[in-house]
Amino acid sequence: MRVLMFGWEFPPYQAGGLATATSGLVKGLLRNGVDVTLVVPFQVEDAGIPGLRLRSTVGAKGRWKRIRVPSPVQAYHTVEQYALQWEETKRGTGGRGNPYGANLFEEIERFAEIAEDIAAEEPHDVIDCHDWITYPAARRAAAVSGRPLVAHLHATERDRSGDGANPEIQRREREGVLAAHRIICNSRMMKRQVVAEYGAVPGRVAVVPWGIDEQVAKADLEVPRPFGDDAPVVLFLGRVTRQKGPEFFVEVARRVADVEPETRFLMVGTGDLLPRIIERTVALGLAERVHFAGGLSGPDVDRAFRMATVCVMPSVSEPFGLVALESLRSGTPCILPRESGVAEVVRHALRADFWDVEQMADQVVGVLRHRVLHRELQRRGAAEVRSPRFSLDEPARGTARVYREAMNVSTGGG
């Protein structure tokens, strides 16, 4: 089976979990005998994944003339945030390695144009794509090759932006979802949402939870102890945006510091809420307790997990939550958002409503105070995510099953 896949993020071009998820899926598919051609909108380098055919739309001659400029837009941004960050980019203070165009919608259109040509050249049995940003390209490709279309939905616009959702993005999301022969969500919660919001037919929506790379960071990884050896560290790791609930983390920090004053709080990640969060920590008298590490990647992420006694995820919306699997794999107990994909599949972790600051603080203090609780959560959580259920193979096999279903229905099977 050959799949033509359209992706928007891929390591190291990444803003969040989408890149990790895409690369994990690709690795798993290749290992399970599915040939993958991945089309991405940035300059292709060696992805370090043997067997993967990578194609870039950069430099390809679309019928649409354009000039490539550095862009601040990421899959997770609203158009307003985009405009703000575009200013930064123009001033030369923007982030590194960004795969996005100056005008997001123009960029998507260009990607779709070139997708048609690629679909005509590349042999494939099925087409897959990741989130709204790649849907137009995948649909155009399907129109050219006549192959069945599978759409991954990792997060909806409402997940990312809440009430500030962009109606144009929602329209594209709906169109893509309704055009696909099969939709793949990573949680039952997400499936309910796509059925309720976009009117997807439940029978066409498959749930395939994510797994993570079994390759654990090296045991001899040097873990810095910047706060002194004994101070427990409570970790927030994720984009500092409304979706991830960083403001709740700061309130939890205040409550925890009330009873465990030695505790340190580490916030890893960046985002539009960062200035507000920093101001809030100062206002709460936590300036010396909360530490901001900025965005980290690779082994630094593993170091952050290893430093932490417990990881807290107060996400307002978390369709899956790969961070939880990474945390548990590193032996760091985790407090999951009650409403999340990962909470549907992981047993040995604490869970709380994102707004329930008291409960999260109580759980954090519980883990800090009771060695035996920390050890049990650590041991059982790590053992759980090491099970085959959370490997890369299981989601890949589930995805391949959906590909076959899509191929059957599109050839008149039903």
Next chain:
Amino acid sequence: MRQVCFYFQVHQPHRLRRFRVFDIGRGRTYFDDAANREIVGRVAAKCYLPANRTLLELIRRSNGRFRVAMSLSGTLLDQLETDAPEALASFQELVATGAVELLGETYYHSLAGLADEREFAEQVRLHRAALQRHFGVRATVFRNTELIFSDAVAPLVARLGFRGALVEGAPGVLGWRSPDHVYHADAAPDLRLLPRNFRLSDDVAFRFSNRSWSKWPLTAETYAQWVAAGDGASAHIFMDYETFGEHQWEETGIFEFLRHLPRALALHGVEPVTPSDLVAQSSVGGLRFPHPVSWADESRDVSAWLGNALQRAAHERLYRLGPAIRSCHDHELLERWRRLTTSDHCYYMATKEYGDGEVHQYFSHFDTPYDAYIAFMNAVQDLEQVVTADRALAWEAGIDNQLVGVSAR
């Protein structure tokens, strides 16, 4: 088999509320009174009242020949008294027929038998007094919490004046022998033992509504046939009373099953008896329990309560507080501590996988076993602080008294 002995465990704990670390030292209650009231009310409506009605009708119709045994924990009696008095009255009506025998146990449905001999005896006496007060009866047969039994527990039970005890018919204890006879404890030869026939018991308690079970749907006629077909002298069928209407909903036909059971048994010549009838018979042999055995989980040991490090840490911390609590001579503090000894609190902390894990989670009102542990440890911490403060006061008072004594002299 010629005889059958039905026994129903009736118990509800005082469930903990989510007692948070921020509640420590603020004089807040540990127990979720509202939730407990709600649950007891619901179970009374779905199970206790309709099941009692059914039993009463069966007893009257059979002129008292249909007989069963029950045990009601003290924590349940407390809650019935305040939150469901009509259910308590209906139990009293049942016992008054003379066809329902009540068994002795620890008032708080606790693990004291494993941890604290003195406390165990005390809680058994408290339960005895409660039976006297509510029902005017005295139990002669004992059923320890969830059928927990061991060679260490046996002499304690005998010393408290019981003539027999209910035990799990665990293969590890019986070996090749059938559970369907009256045995005695090697560790206390005067104590008769009635081993549970777990296959016949679980056919009703667990499998009754399971549609993928080859014997579904189970009728009273078929069941009576199975009971009659046994080679032993008496089948000992023990289960939660909540099986009727709560674990197995009314829609499954469980009450209909119960209603037809006495007649079906009679047709097959099986006579219902109570534990005290059986313990009057002679023993066919002695049983040894080098390790504690219970009716819980696949393993039928005490791992349902003390199987992981969390449970053991919580259990040990609680019982370590026992002597200090008693030395306070404060009835309210003692009562709080004893309510924490109820085994259910530890049960909620189990982290077992698969089937057993699901059963634990079904009973638990906590999200995860870890939350159950956090709330429990916070409550014990609070109690420790109260006790320490109380003792400091007592010590100061003692000094004051001495000073008064000195100056008066």
